[in-house]
Amino acid sequence: MxxxxxxxxxxxxxxxxxxxxxxxxxxxxxxxxxxxxxxxxxxxxxxxxxxxxxxxxxxxxxxxxxxxxxxxxxxxxxGICVRCSKPISSGRLEAVPEALVCIPCLEKKSS
Ligand SMILES: [Zn+2]
The missing domain is CATH 1.10.287 (Helix Hairpins)
Structure with missing residues (x-):
């Protein structure tokens, strides 16, 4: 998008x-x-x-x-991850438009 x-x-x-x-x-x-x-x-x-x-x-x-x-x-x-500065996937942004972190960082945070 x-x-x-x-x-x-x-x-x-x-x-x-x-x-x-x-x-x-x-x-x-x-x-x-x-x-x-x-x-x-x-x-x-x-x-x-x-x-x-x-x-x-x-x-x-x-x-x-x-x-x-x-x-x-x-x-x-x-659309840029605030933690690792990599682009956040479009799938994640479509699901959570206000997302600040990418999925890998989100998973790291919760584990
Ligand atoms: Zn990230």
Missing amino acids: DYQGYAKILEKLILETEDKITGIEQSCRPIAPSSSLGRLTRMDAISDQGVQQAMLEAAEHRLTALRNAAERLEKGTY
């Missing part, structure tokens, strides 16, 4: 992730103590909030990575 192809994918993912964040934020507003929900329902709502908080953090983390990738694309360093 070429520069334009990755630029389009990153732009689309950034927009999707921003929408996702907006959606999560709207659904997890703080629960008011005076809420008319019963106590158990309120506990459920609070535990849902924990799940949503984790989803929100994951989405924000991804958004940062995607924006970073878009920036790298502009600078011409996109």
Whole structure:
């Protein structure tokens, strides 16, 4: 895939992730103590909030990575492994457009 192809994918993912964040934020507003929900329902709502908080953090983390990738694309360093400076395979970039390291480095890191 070429520069334009990755630029389009990153732009689309950034927009999707921003929408996702907006959606999560709207659904997890703080629960008011005076809420008319019963106590158990309120506990459920609070535990849902924990799940949503984790989803929100994951989405924000991804958004940062995607924006970073878009920036790298502009600078011409996109698709270059930050560890070994070798090109990252196109298969990996298509699967994970915000990837910063190549598969061999990723495997080394996790082992
Ligand atoms: Zn590498």
